[in-house]
Amino acid sequence: MLNQRALRIREQAQGPEHPDVASSLNNLAMLFYDQGKYEQAMPLYQRALHIREQAQGPEHPDTARSLSNLALIYHEQGEYEQAETLYQRALRIREQVLGMEHPDIARALNNLAVLYFEQKKYEQAELLFQRALHIREQALGANHPDTTGPLNNLASLYVEQGKYTQAEVMYQQALRIFEQAQGPNSAGIAHPLNGLANICREQKKYEQAELLYQRVLHIREQTLGVEHPDTAEALRDLATLRETQGNNAEAVSLYQRVLGIQKQVLGQQHPKTVETHERLRVLLQGMNE
Secondary structure, three states: HHHHHHHHHHHHHHHOOHHHHHHHHHHHHHHHOOOHHHHHHHHHHHHHHHHHHHHHHHOOOOHHHHHHHHHHHHHHOOOHHHHHHHHHHHHHHHHHOOOOHHHHHHHHHHHHHHHHHHHOOOOHHHHHHHHHHHHHHHOOOOHHHHHHHHHHHHHHHHHHHHOHHHHHHHHHHHHHHHHHHOOOHHOOOOOOOHHHHHHHHOOOOOOHHHHHHHHHHHHHHHHHHOOOHHHHHHHHHHHHHHOOOHHHHHHHHHHHHHHHHHHHHHHOOOOHHHHHHHHHHHHHHHHHH
């Protein structure tokens, strides 16, 4: 692997505590993260953070980047308190160093808002998503691909609150931006498609929802692989649709696939794994009664 080779070369040439070694550690960890291999990514991110804190100082932008990366791992593993602490520290550093309106501030705001959203702290999440969207639109323009992150997330928040019209407008905007910038089968396009599918499901437009969910699943399998956590999410949404339609046998089969991926990648105790296990248990119990 080229990233591992680059890491070894830098360690030998510059020493194990050089900032360039932290960059190589970060690159390798990012590769594992993108593959859903969080346990392999975490110690690399931790080591990169330690090097940057020692070599560049606790308030350096590179330290903030390492804090954010490590927070993402804790976030994915359901360790929300640890993730929040790291996200907030990274945000504070970036605001002090870069100013309140820098595009990198939007990334930090968006990460923290997603964490609040998943904990159903909707008011806190909405304020942060809106601020992140404003910053990116002002800095990059309303049609830049980087605006789609807060757009998608704000739309997801509105779906949870039953504000389907507002959500659909935002998902369609994000979809249009992605299609123009990256094409119809890019990994990022799956998010607004999935959001639109959720709206269709809530409005009982099941045929439209299924077509969208199947497209999301295909994109994620092709771009991320069949064992990625985001692929499991696509399967879970399709399973939920089947359950809603009363097709419990197929729902069980899909939930079992989801559970297999989550156990392997996220672990037995992750909140998402526990939630899927409980959903499957209840569904099977209902079918056997």
